[in-house]
Amino acid sequence: MSxxxxxxxxxxxxxxxLRDGMTCFVGIGxxxxxxxxxxxxxAPGLVLIYESGTIGAKPGLLPLSIGDGILAQTAxxxxxxxxxxxxxxxxxxxxxxxxxxxxxxxxxxxxTTVVGGDYGNPKVRLPGAGGAPEIAASCRxxxxxxxxxxxxxxxxxxxxxxxxxxxxxGDRDRLGLTGAGPRQIITDLGVLxxxxxxxxxxxxxxxxxxxxxxxxxxxxxxxxxxxxxxxIAPPTAAELTALRDxxxxxxxx
Amino acid sequence: xxxxxxxxxxxxTAVHDGDAVAMEGFTHLIPFAAGHEIIRQRRRELTLIxxxxxxxxxxxxxxxxxxxxxxSWGGNPGVGSLHRFRDAVENAWPAPLELExxxxxxxANRYVAGASGLPFAVLRGYNGTGLAxxxxxxxxxTCPFTGETLTAVSALRPDVAVIHAQRAxxxxxxxxxxxxxxxxEAILSSERAVVTVEEIVDVLDPRPDAVVLPAWTVTYVAQxxxxxxxxxxxxxxxxxxxxxxxxxxxxxDRDSFTTWLAAL
Numbered sequence: 001m002s003x004x005x006x007x008x009x010x011x012x013x014x015x016x017x018l019r020d021g022m023t024c025f026v027g028i029g030x031x032x033x034x035x036x037x038x039x040x041x042x043a044p045g046l047v048l049i050y051e052s053g054t055i056g057a058k059p060g061l062l063p064l065s066i067g068d069g070i071l072a073q074t075a076x077x078x079x080x081x082x083x084x085x086x087x088x089x090x091x092x093x094x095x096x097x098x099x100x101x102x103x104x105x106x107x108x109x110x111x112t113t114v115v116g117g118d119y120g121n122p123k124v125r126l127p128g129a130g131g132a133p134e135i136a137a138s139c140r141x142x143x144x145x146x147x148x149x150x151x152x153x154x155x156x157x158x159x160x161x162x163x164x165x166x167x168x169x170g171d172r173d174r175l176g177l178t179g180a181g182p183r184q185i186i187t188d189l190g191v192l193x194x195x196x197x198x199x200x201x202x203x204x205x206x207x208x209x210x211x212x213x214x215x216x217x218x219x220x221x222x223x224x225x226x227x228x229x230x231x232i233a234p235p236t237a238a239e240l241t242a243l244r245d246x247x248x249x250x251x252x253x
Numbered sequence: 254x255x256x257x258x259x260x261x262x263x264x265x266t267a268v269h270d271g272d273a274v275a276m277e278g279f280t281h282l283i284p285f286a287a288g289h290e291i292i293r294q295r296r297r298e299l300t301l302i303x304x305x306x307x308x309x310x311x312x313x314x315x316x317x318x319x320x321x322x323x324x325s326w327g328g329n330p331g332v333g334s335l336h337r338f339r340d341a342v343e344n345a346w347p348a349p350l351e352l353e354x355x356x357x358x359x360x361a362n363r364y365v366a367g368a369s370g371l372p373f374a375v376l377r378g379y380n381g382t383g384l385a386x387x388x389x390x391x392x393x394x395t396c397p398f399t400g401e402t403l404t405a406v407s408a409l410r411p412d413v414a415v416i417h418a419q420r421a422x423x424x425x426x427x428x429x430x431x432x433x434x435x436x437x438e439a440i441l442s443s444e445r446a447v448v449t450v451e452e453i454v455d456v457l458d459p460r461p462d463a464v465v466l467p468a469w470t471v472t473y474v475a476q477x478x479x480x481x482x483x484x485x486x487x488x489x490x491x492x493x494x495x496x497x498x499x500x501x502x503x504x505x506d507r508d509s510f511t512t513w514l515a516a517l
Contacts, residue, residue, distance in 0.1 A: 028331055051357055052279050052432045064494045065330035067280020069487055072431045078462060081279055081304070081435045082365050085358040090377055113354075119387050125342040127328030127335075129356040130305075134378050163381040175380040176402065 097139030108164025136162035148187035255425025279434030283484035366408035367442025414443035425468035431487030
């Protein structure tokens with residue numbers, strides 16, 4: 001089981017960031033795959049919360065949408081959409097927000113709205129905000145899962161859909177954002193974490209076979225590298241089996 | 254008091270050109286059949302309101318029914334873009350599309366304000382985001398008790414709400430369960446309400462966690478089994494994930510979409 005893809009490495013790495021017993025507000029796509037992998041492996045008590053109002057969902061396969069029937073059928077509680085945002089997310093009850101991104105910048109600000117041109121006349125119209133702005137604002141911390149390249153990792157996002165650290169230290173406090181902000185960006189090349197002083201995202205972990213130079217080439221800003229970035233362990237046989245089983249069940253379901 | 258009518262009659266009577274229409278259903282219970290009937294009856298200049306436009310509004314936008322969209326997430330869940338929505342925003346095809354864009358929390362609270370008879374709702378949200386700068390229905394507000402700066406969003410008051418539910422009884426009381434999203438708020442914030450249902454039954458026996466909309470909050474009920482497809486109705490059907498994937502190719506170019514539309 002030594003062969004694995006960079007996407008599998010990313011998903012495994014993101015799953016490891018979730019601890020058993022945490023409450024996790026899950027975005028669809030890569031974050032959902034990682035959160036479900038964590039539940040299937042080291043974190044069986046992870047509480048998955050989807051914006052459709054499903055609290056404590058235990059799907060056993062990867063849902064295509066955040067409102068698939070399997071989420072409601074396996075949830076501890078199903079609440080309305082106003083309730084999930086107002087009672088559960090807004091007061092800071094949820095440990096970690098698990099988000100994707102189309103564009104992300106060196107301060108962890110996320111763009112999922114428009115790319116190029118301007119807002120009224122964009123080159124590319126993306127889906128928009130969904131639940132992400134308030135997840136990014138109010139979860140105790142945020143983890144972003146996104147494939148890394150120069151298109152997605154930019155010096156400044158074209159549009160701030162969800163706030164990371166704004167333009168640097170002090171901004172989250174000034175804006176009244178109650179959560180601590182993005183703790184990690186987990187990509188298909190490695191792991192980035194904010195510098196404790198500048199809050200600029202810095203390369204702190206590398207996957208096997210990936211060099212610092214490769215990661216820097218795939219980053220649209222002058223990426224700082226930690227003094228000695230950690231070498232992240234490859235997926236274990238158990239992790240890979242669990243992830244592939246999840247995918248297999250999902251495509252045949 | 255709700256009247257039980259055909260879907261065609263409900264749409265003919267309740268949905269007019271130029272109306273603000275909220276068709277809700279959060280992934281579950283999306284009122285697709287009603288959307289298709291609106292396309293067939295060639296409604297125009299609609300303002301469509303919906304948290305997740307989904308395929309249903311992609312179809313209405315591509316069909317030329319829509320001049321404005323009020324929304325918070327316009328993608329094909331788990332698949333990718335809504336191509337008709339993108340073509341309208343990026344290229345004004347088949348017509349220009351005005352946007353009023355929010356987050357999910359903002360949209361949900363706007364419905365709550367509408368249902369509550371209030372002019373606005375308050376939330377912690379939008380601070381530092383670009384949305385606050387481009388959307389006129391988002392504004393800062395100072396808490397009169399703590400002095401804290403929060404965000405106000407204006408109430409939604411659609412002319413008509415359209416939803417799909419599992420069941421109604423013969424008096425027009427409506428029952429839905431599973432993921433119930435923001436449907437209760439959409440119905441209660443709207444002037445008129447159209448509900449399609451999987452079945453009409455003699456007695457609505459209680460269901461755990463069901464939302465019940467009393468008949469006097471609903472204008473028309475129409476029986477349309479499968480009316481949520483390719484979305485689903487818990488207890489009646491499964492989400493047709495293959496259709497959501499297939500829509501990507503159908504909607505990607507104007508010709509294949511136009512062929513789909515002609516066959517509707």
